[in-house]
Amino acid sequence: MEASPAEPLDRSTPSGRDLFLEFDHRRGHLRRSLRLAIRGAIQAGRLGTGTPLPSSRRLAADLQVSRGVVTDTYDQLAAEGYLALRPRRAPIVAHVATVAADSAEPAPAAWRFDFIGTTPDVELFPRRAWLRALDRALRVAPNEAFDYGDKRGRIELRRALAEYLARVRGVRVDAGRIIITQGFTQALDLICRVLRARGAENLAFETPSLAAEWQTVVASGLRVEACPVDAYGLRTDNLADISARAIVVTPAHQFPTGAVMAPARRTALVGWAAERDGLIVEDDYDAEFRYDRNAPGALQGLDPGRVVHIGTASKTLAPGVRLGWMSLPAALVEEVRLAKTAVDSGSPALDQLALAELLSSGEYDRHVARARQIYRRRRDRLIETLSSRLPGLPIEGAAAGLHVVLRLSDGVDDRQVVSAAATRDVGVRALSAMSLSDDPMRGLLLGYGRLPADRIPEAVDALAASLPPYPS
């Protein structure tokens, strides 16, 4: 039954024609479209709480649709909580909260010259090789690869890593003791969880080290305890003074100083762990990029029962891949596996299979070798340029990795240099900002991972202009 346009209007309810901006009249689209239109009007606040809607009969007439469409729509919106239905009366809009406007997206920071240290050149990410690996993985993966699975990670990747880590890093592990993580950060978080569940209250770190990692520790409820480093790596003579029974170290290439841990200290550190029944967490973040000779093997090889070795694809491939791996003492595997289960039910399968493909095919080694060549040229160019433009300032930690440390003249505040550099659109980090001690080392971290060799002279000029005059 059609309503006549001449019918007198009930002023207490809005007319259907006034309610909706637009909806789709086509068969099969009508109900859904009408529902979205009314819901949208309520959510946007155009129909406020308590507003009566037209009766289904009235609305059907106004919109020239069948009454069943309207009653279905009202029922659905009532089931969702947007409308309150009343017997023999028109429905009213239920209480629906309004919401603030869109929050702005910050633009990613981009420097004209980027010396930010820990990140590799994402331009070098091997897109084609990665796609080939994904393609092959998608072709051969069993269906169960797409299901929940072993929370330690895909067996294909754990096997490939066990072989790779033994060959390249001297790590002593089998696939059963490897757990795949979302990069180093999650590996550290999992260790913190397990330590905390065991009753630990703190975790020792080298100083200087990376503040973002302290954040992960603190967020898990542990305190960070500091142990200083010098030119030979961790000062093991200070180990007796710390109360923590676990320590995070970077023996192959201390971050950020670049020191390589001296052999006697490696032995002393392992001895400390054995004596205290402690745990060493070895952050082996960039050992693949060693320029002068073979990288020293992982500390883990000296005592696989007390060292957790953590590796990552963030330096060799790209941080966005978010893949890391832990080689665990047998006694820790089950606890870490349960922690991993609780925090995310395991890592994504396909990326793991792709990385396993890269490792098994040798493409990973080839990519690392190519990248090492490129980084070596950038490193050599940087050292050469620094030596000629800033001859008075020592360069340290250049044997490996993606950054060097430039020490500053006495009395120069590295944080002030960072600020001055920023005004010249040069991104650089201060060593003192990475210190846990009151008397921090000072210097600049100069990452060369992201600087093409031909731009380095210009970048060093811009940096040099940010430094105060220094004695020649």
Added chain:
Amino acid sequence: MEASPAEPLDRSTPSGRDLFLEFDHRRGHLRRSLRLAIRGAIQAGRLGTGTPLPSSRRLAADLQVSRGVVTDTYDQLAAEGYLALRPRRAPIVAHVATVAADSAEPAPAAWRFDFIGTTPDVELFPRRAWLRALDRALRVAPNEAFDYGDKRGRIELRRALAEYLARVRGVRVDAGRIIITQGFTQALDLICRVLRARGAENLAFETPSLAAEWQTVVASGLRVEACPVDAYGLRTDNLADISARAIVVTPAHQFPTGAVMAPARRTALVGWAAERDGLIVEDDYDAEFRYDRNAPGALQGLDPGRVVHIGTASKTLAPGVRLGWMSLPAALVEEVRLAKTAVDSGSPALDQLALAELLSSGEYDRHVARARQIYRRRRDRLIETLSSRLPGLPIEGAAAGLHVVLRLSDGVDDRQVVSAAATRDVGVRALSAMSLSDDPMRGLLLGYGRLPADRIPEAVDALAASLPPYPS
């Protein structure tokens, strides 16, 4: 200078020829190969702590290599901590711990008939569409996509989800308030972390619900508080009795009972949160699979300032993808972002870009529609078969999702049925195992996601044979 075979042997050190099984004599391979051979012998325990090695001169002679190769190798192994060098004497093997043998890999469980409820059919994972999406993402992604980025996740995906969630689920969110996670598990873990940091001691759950989720809560240091459900979803009349100010609910399709939350209860729940300044965590895990009519819109739409809406690709694509998303109240975004930063520095980029592609191209909707058709056939076949073979037992929760609940006759212990079914190689779960209360609901969760329609009659027969006789 070559050593003569007639030279008298120093019995206190092993001969070089006895030490190594094999190494590669080719130019460019020699140093590395020799180092790995000695290191391997030490790690395997064949060269024990304190064993003296031959002098570099002697070993060079024995192996017919230059002395420099041996001294370099000894230096490197000393740097790694495997050897102790002594001035003018042969090096000795340092203390190196031995390690237990390989741990066995458990085979994944596979049932002849799999009624395990929450997982979709991984055979349906759209491998080709996913590869195309990855391919396109790899072609068009900016380099910064492979870097550390916004810890909330890729903006491309957050924008696509904001549009999708508004359209399909009535969620009111903008990209700035979405945070990408490793599935529902990590979303829950992040919420727990934030609640705990705010001083919360507990978190309420529906009972019955999923024990794995309680584990995530307990592992984060919170206690689980129970709130019962009935055929109309959460019993909101019990909300006044709980002490928690936050609750996890499944309004669209209660897990595991399958109940759809009644409109009045949706309103009451939102009212409870407003009154107590509380938080509702809406686990919207399988709303895409609704068979009888449109799924009720998300509860979040009623109060975006107090409801966290969590969605996942685990049901629509596959669990192995490990992608989930949270739509957060504005006041929680920064805390959750910081928690995400602390636990894993953000989710993998490429999978996010691929999912954004699938959503934007409409391929995601098409895949869901195809899968819904398949699951609907399986559901209809299951209901039809259960009704004819086990006519006395009520079937519940069939309107949506990937499982139904089969209620059992009075006095029948559902866990005993599960055990009996297991002996027939039928995987099925008991409702009572998901209860937080002393007087659990009893019944069987029958997932049909993984059962091809033509195998269902046989599967139901095997299940029926596991049941005790019941009144006809």
